[in-house]
Amino acid sequence: MFSSIGWGEMLVLLVAALVILGPERLPGAARWTARSLRQVRDYATGATSQLRSELGPEFDELRKPIADLQELRGMSPRAAVTKHLLNGDDSLFKDFEGSLPDSRNVLGPAGGTTDYPRAQQDKPLGHNERPPIDTDAT
Secondary structure (H helix, E strand, C coil), X not given: CCXXXXXXXXXXXXXXXXXXXCCCCHHHHHHHHHHHHHHHHHHHHHHHHHHHXXXXXXXXXXXXXXXXXXXXXXXXXXXXXXXXXXXXXXXXXXXXXXXXXXXXXXXXXXXXXXXXXXHHHHXXXXXXXXXXXXXXXX
């Protein structure tokens, strides 16, 4: 539920709650929050079990497409193509990667490869020196 909140954010929230509520009301607010979260979780669990008991085996049929969609959300484009179009055989990608020239050490401004010489990229601009203008790009 709170997977996107890190320890730093939790510490900031705790300090803010201590400043806003004060040390005398903070324990009561923490108990109220924990009780409310537990109650919401119990309601959700009860609704799920009630749906499962009323729908029976149809409930599992409804969950399968949702589980498949959730699996697709976590896939990269390469993994999706490998799984669904190539039946899990990624040897095509390995063969393709082996045939490409190695251009990992020459990166452009956006992280992509460029055809600039490496020495030209590393040279910093001098004081009041203007960057070169690419007339083909403008």
